[in-house]
Amino acid sequence: MSDATTAKAGGDPKAGGVVFDIRYQRYGGPREGRRRARLAVYKDGFRKVLGLGRGARAKLLPWACILLMVGISTVLASMAGFGQRTLGDVGAEMVPGTSHYFLYSFSITILFVFAALMAPRLLCPDRRNGTLHLYLVRPLTASDYVQARWAAFLTVMVSVAWLPQFVLLAGRVLGHPEPLAYLDANWTDIPKFLLAGAAVAAMVTAVSMLASGLATRRGYASVLLIALFVVPNAVTAPFALNPQLQWVSMFSLGDVLGETNKLIFNGTEQAAEAGAQVEPAFRGPDDMDSVPTQFSPRLLLAAYLGWLIAPGAILWMYYRRLTP
Amino acid sequence: MTTTPETGALMTLGKVTKQYAATVALHEVDLSFTEGITGLLGENGAGKSTTIKILLGLIPPTSGSVRVLGEDVTRNPLVRSRLGYMPEHDCLPFEAPAAEFLCHMAEVSGLPATRARMRAADTLRHVGLFESRHRPMGTYSTGMKQRVKLAQALVHDPDIVLLDEPAAGLDPAGRDDMLDLVRKTYREFGITVVFSSHLMSDVERTCDRITVLQGGRVARSGEVAEYTAxxxxxxxxxxxxxxxxxxxxxxxxxxxxxxxxxxxxxxxxxxxxxxxxxxxxxxxxxxxxxxxxxxxxxxxxxxxxxxxxxxxxxxx
CATH class of the missing domain: 3.30.70.100 (Alpha-Beta Plaits)
Structure with missing residues (x-):
């Protein structure tokens, strides 16, 4: 059904435009069900975290954190490249703190602050504004919704963790007089920093999404997360000095993240001692930053999985009860 | 549209009881909804919202059977791609523009991205918000927000739309506009409407059929014309x-x-x-x-x- 109205301008019928009111049109196209619904929630989550399609205020915090990390890695890459170019391998060794391990050891804090500020954007407003109800009356279960949001935040976290590492790698490779030789000698750094980045991102995502899922206000979730990062760290610090009580440190998020990072890059103390006996030669510019973990890998793995799985499971169960 | 073969009903509740701890919200309710505009009328706490939530599959009944478009909505969430819901409470993200929000909601309902964009623009035009579609919804008046709420329920072109107190909080002119839109939703768009209200005048002006709920039971049910003869x-x-x-x-x-x-x-x-x-x-x-x-x-x-x-x- 259509109505047409002819508008004539200046009395010239040829100049007239035709306006069609096509009325309401029923939709006869494809309906792609849950797959499309999950993808839409995932895409929306990704955009929300980074403030894409929003004003400058929404972009300020996430991009400031990202630029800070990229800026630091650029400085480190420049320092490493400058030392390498001017003084060769000895020069690179003289510039400590330019390793991939070192970059993670302090960027974990920035990553956590990023998560504390950004993760609440994904779950808190939907619950606070009541938008969650609109999701749940669509072909989407509460589990689909929370899994899609979780995956969106994990994607952002992994990207944010890896980006500075790639910048550092590019700087170190390009700073070396023989880039391919550098890559040949240090290629194992790449899987290590990819694994370490994914591990840090997954755990931080799990914890921050749980806090965001339980709080209705973004501010509460952010404060809770910062407290979760800082307070246990301070409480468990004295126990780390006593080898018998080191397990207490596994309740500290910061310690678990830091020690996991050490384990991935530098292995354990026992392995390091064994390696030193077998291979005392120069192993690359990371040597000065190589501090192996003092913890048992089993304990560390158990603690890591506990911090990863428990918050994820609690969040999932919490949302699952919202739909039958 | 899928209906129950014997009755032609789009949605049926068969002896549905819903109990919350010591409170019985619905007691052995038998109801069926056919094509047209049906008003669910009742005082606060009569069971209107519970009925709507059960029909949407948001809460399971304690006992009884629920069929929506021939399916069990709790077992098959895909049925919800054929349903629209406009809640009574606030549900809009204030920082998002209406066009973007509707496009997102259409995608969440299963429409591909390009079709979702077209449907969002069309639906906003039909509810009279085309000119304001790029403004953040936080800047909208109450009437405009109600229209966006209706638009998000229609954006994926459902077969049935359930409206929970759609005219709540509106001034008389806004109420008239909203009720006109509700009428238009069935008369022009061909979408069956179930419309809850505690205001009889709204139901009388808008609906073809009426179901009166009192204390979780169906008090009366029939054509509005019968009651207003x-x-x-x-x-x-x-x-x-x-x-x-x-x-x-x-x-x-x-x-x-x-x-x-x-x-x-x-x-x-x-x-x-x-x-x-x-x-x-x-x-x-x-x-x-x-x-x-x-x-x-x-x-x-x-x-x-x-x-x-x-x-x-x-x-x-």
Whole structure:
């Protein structure tokens, strides 16, 4: 059904435009069900975290954190490249703190602050504004919704963790007089920093999404997360000095993240001692930053999985009860 | 559209009971919804929202069966891609523009991205928000927000839309506009509407059928026309000399009820019109309006009889 109205301008019928009111049109196209619904929630989550399609205020915090990390890695890459170019391998060794391990050891804090500020954007407003109800009356279960949001935040976290590492790698490779030789000698750094980045991102995502899922206000979730990062760290610090009580440190998020990072890059103390006996030669510019973990890998793995799985499971169960 | 073969119903509740701890929200409710606009009428706590949530599959019934478009909605969430829901409470993200929000909601309902964009723009045009579609929804008036809420329920072109108090919080003009949109949703768009309200006037003006819930039970159910049929009462409004007019009617043995708006005269035969005309002439009362009185839905609750005259105000 259509109505047409002819508008004539200046009395010239040829100049007239035709306006069609096509009325309401029923939709006869494809309906792609849950797959499309999950993808839409995932895409929306990704955009929300980074403030894409929003004003400058929404972009300020996430991009400031990202630029800070990229800026630091650029400085480190420049320092490493400058030392390498001017003084060769000895020069690179003289510039400590330019390793991939070192970059993670302090960027974990920035990553956590990023998560504390950004993760609440994904779950808190939907619950606070009541938008969650609109999701749940669509072909989407509460589990689909929370899994899609979780995956969106994990994607952002992994990207944010890896980006500075790639910048550092590019700087170190390009700073070396023989880039391919550098890559040949240090290629194992790449899987290590990819694994370490994914591990840090997954755990931080799990914890921050749980806090965001339980709080209705973004501010509460952010404060809770910062407290979760800082307070246990301070409480468990004295126990780390006593080898018998080191397990207490596994309740500290910061310690678990830091020690996991050490384990991935530098292995354990026992392995390091064994390696030193077998291979005392120069192993690359990371040597000065190589501090192996003092913890048992089993304990560390158990603690890591506990911090990863428990918050994820609690969040999932919490949302699952919202739909039958 | 998938219906129940025997009844042609789009949605059915079969002996549905919903219990929250010690409170029974719905008690063995048997209901079916067919094509058209159905009003769910009831006071707060009557079970309207619970009924809507059960139909949407948001909460399971404690007992009984629920079929929506021939499917069990709790087992098959895909049915919800054919349903729209407009909640009573706030549900809009204030920082997002309406166009973007609707596009997202269409995608979440399963529409591909390009189709979702087109549907979002079309739907906003139909609810009268096309010009404001790129503004953040936090800057909208209450009426505009209600329209966006309706638009998000329609954006994926559902077969049935469930509206929970759609005119709540609107001024009279906004209420009229919203009720017009609700009527348009079925009459022009062909989408079946289930519309809950505690305001009888809204239901009376908008719906084809009505279901009255009281204390979690179905009190009445049927066509609105049945409840608002003409009564055996003539309603007369005069511009002056009302007391003289009433006296003149009583002097002629006519049963009269006096209300705020006018005079209810009992009876419907031809002779009554002559008696009213004579009384008007005798009382020199200028006639403003004379029409058979229709029953109002409010009487379903207040129990006013068919005669329409307020009790104790005279009789034939």
């Amino acid at each position: 003409e009564t055996r009462t003539l309603f007369v409004e005069v511009d002056g000399n009302r007391e003289r007019f009433v006296s003149a009617l009583k002097a002629r043995g006519v049963a009269v009820g006096v209300g705020k708006g006018g005079v209810a005269v009992q009876g419907s035969d031809e002779d009554l019109f002559d008696l009213v005309r004579d009384a008007l002439v005798e009382a020199e009362a200028p006639l403003r309006r004379m029409a058979p009185r229709r029953r109002e839905l409010a009487e379903l609750f207040t129990g006013v009889g068919e005669d329409g005259a307020e009790p104790g105000r005279g009789g034939r």
